[in-house]
Amino acid sequence: MSTDSELIVGLDIGTTKIAAVVGEVSDHGIDIIGLGTHPSHGLRKGVVVNIDTTVNAIHAAVEEAEQMAGCEVNTVFAGISGGHIQALNTRAVTAVKEREVRPSDVARVMETARNTCLLPMDREIVHVLPTEYVVDHQDGVKEPVGMSGGRLEARVHIVTAASTSSQNIIKCCQRCDLVVAAVVLEPLASTLACLDDAEQELGAVLIDIGGGTTDIVIVQDRSVVFTTVVPLGGNNFTNDLAVGLRTPMGEAERLKQRFGCALVDMVDPQEEVQVPAVGGRRPQVISRQILGEILEPRAEELFTLVGEAIERAGIPEENLASGAVITGGASAMGGMVEMAEMVLGMPVRVGLPRNVGGLAEVVRSPRYSTGVGLVRYGAENVEGLPLGDPEPDGRGLWGSIKRMFGRAF
Ligand SMILES: Nc1ncnc2c1ncn2[C@@H]1O[C@H](COP(=O)(O)OP(=O)(O)OP(=O)(O)O)[C@@H](O)[C@H]1O
Ligand SMILES: [Mg+2]
The missing domain is CATH 3.30.1490.110 (Dna Ligase; domain 1)
Incomplete structure (x- = not known):
């Protein structure tokens, strides 16, 4: 590593996964050098409800990221979301x-x-x-x-x-011997990862559809002017399939990711899928359109709630000229862009982490928008603060952040 680069670590504490993203920040930009992920079972709708389970998942994700990056992680920029925002x-x-x-x-x-x-x-x-x-x-x-x-x-x-939610995030990190440099709003991080220059300038809606929540941020003239959280996410789609098809959650998740589509009309009516049943009953073969019929109303409900939130923001349409960018794992489902365009009445695209080097391909998924964005937030804010000028004797916050990383810079 060159002497004038720094390591910044983003820790996305999501409802379905914890992702630790290690970025090497230099004058040339951000290179991703490590990624660790672990399934998360200690959160409900974006909020930590089980400290021990979350601590274990953070530990595993950070360890994996450390191994990939070949460094020790001591400080993180941690994400926060949930209905309390x-x-x-x-x-x-x-x-x-x-x-x-x-x-x-x-x-x-x-x-x-x-x-x-x-x-x-x-x-x-x-x-x-x-x-x-x-x-x-x-x-x-x-x-x-x-x-x-x-x-x-x-x-x-x-x-x-809610103070308790933020404190629980810090507590989980501390239990993993991690210092939290800042707690950062997750969809704000996602805007930094996904929106391009024109979108930031002209105005856009960032919709991060995760497992437990859908987070909305409106950016206008390069500034955040509206934030809200809708308590619906990818898990609701999975649940609907599990109940509707009477299949175990794991199977519903697999079917959703492989064959799910938010618009019935986009599905070939001839295509069939096998659905394993619960309780020892025989698997059934159904038309793929049936999956769509279960998923479509949920997608419509989700984007209707998003549309109502955008309306509440009271921002004139011409100030949202770039339309909407959907990201987060659930944005990857077929038909989501088309359904969003239909309900919101604006152009929509899927947002992936952009403008990073290194292991860019590894994080090229809407699931990692928040994690990569947390690294960018860290890079911009450490440099942007008065503490951006490293003090020669290594004192001050900048010095202590360096020390916390435990590496020779
Ligand atoms: N290809 C796919 N098709 C449909 N859904 C998908 C696909 N890939 C991932 N998902 C869904 O994305 C969701 C997870 O997304 P993500 O990793 O962004 O959530 P999270 O950050 O853990 O949760 P949250 O942000 O709500 O706390 C899950 O519900 C998962 O089923
Ligand atoms: Mg998320």
């Missing part, structure tokens, strides 16, 4: 002391914005994301530092979570 848009104002905006003015106005958000004891702030700044009367400012003016206003999107 809430968000709001607010603003804060500060006086610019020297008549020219300094980084300290920006820090102060962001701190004021954070403090305007009065939260009950059981909730905490995950992100304070600037959407734009206003310097005197000039709005739409993305980078206010250096501008002349006497008044600085920040318009921000604040994401909050």
Whole structure:
């Protein structure tokens, strides 16, 4: 490894799998050098409900990633999601002391914005994301530092979570001897992994359809302006098949992944599939269209709920010019793009992790969008913070993050 590269690890704690992604970050970009995954059974709808099971799964995923990357992982950027996630848009104002905006003015106005958000004891702030700044009367400012003016206003999107959920994630990591550098909203990470430049600029809806939840983030003018979580995901499709076909969950999962389609009309009516039965009964042979008939209403329900959420956001259609990007494991099912386009009435594509090198092919699946995005979030935020300038004596947070990785940089 060259001396001017750093290791950043994303830990996606999902409902169906834990994924640890190791990225080597340098001036040339991000190279993926390790991936470890393990089935996850300790979460329900994106929230940790069994610490021991989750700890074991994190342990296994991180160990596998360490072996592939040939490094020791000590610090992670961990993902958070679930129905407890809430968000709001607010603003804060500060006086610019020297008549020219300094980084300290920006820090102060962001701190004021954070403090305007009065939260009950059981909730905490995950992100304070600037959407734009206003310097005197000039709005739409993305980078206010250096501008002349006497008044600085920040318009921000604040994401909050149930404190217990966030603490349980940190606790699970600590039990694996991992330091959590930051807890990061999972669909925010997915936007960083999947959206291209034009989508970020023109505005797009990112829909991360995981196993337990569907997370929605709207990006406009390169900023997050809306966040919500719909408590439906790929597991609901599997459940519907298991119940509808009276087949074990494992078989339903296999059938869904191999033959599932969210639109009946896309399936060849001649095609047949064998369905193993429960309770020692004989397997049955059914038309593949029957799978579609079970899956289609669920997909329609899912995208209808997504559509209602987008409507609630109240964003004019022209500000979502790029349409929607679906990602997460369940976006891989046949017919999902077509169903989403039909229900949402906008162009839709599947989003895969983009713009990474190294083992890019290994993570080229919508399942790894969050994991790769967590690495990108880590890379951008470690560099973007005031601690981005490594102090020569290795002190400060940057130094401690390096030490936490336990490697010679
Ligand atoms: N080819 C496929 N066809 C249909 N569904 C699929 C396919 N591949 C994966 N899935 C589904 O994707 C889901 C898992 O996706 P993902 O790994 O993104 O979820 P997760 O991150 O573990 O969960 P969450 O984000 O909800 O906490 C499962 O329900 C799985 O059945
Ligand atoms: Mg997920």
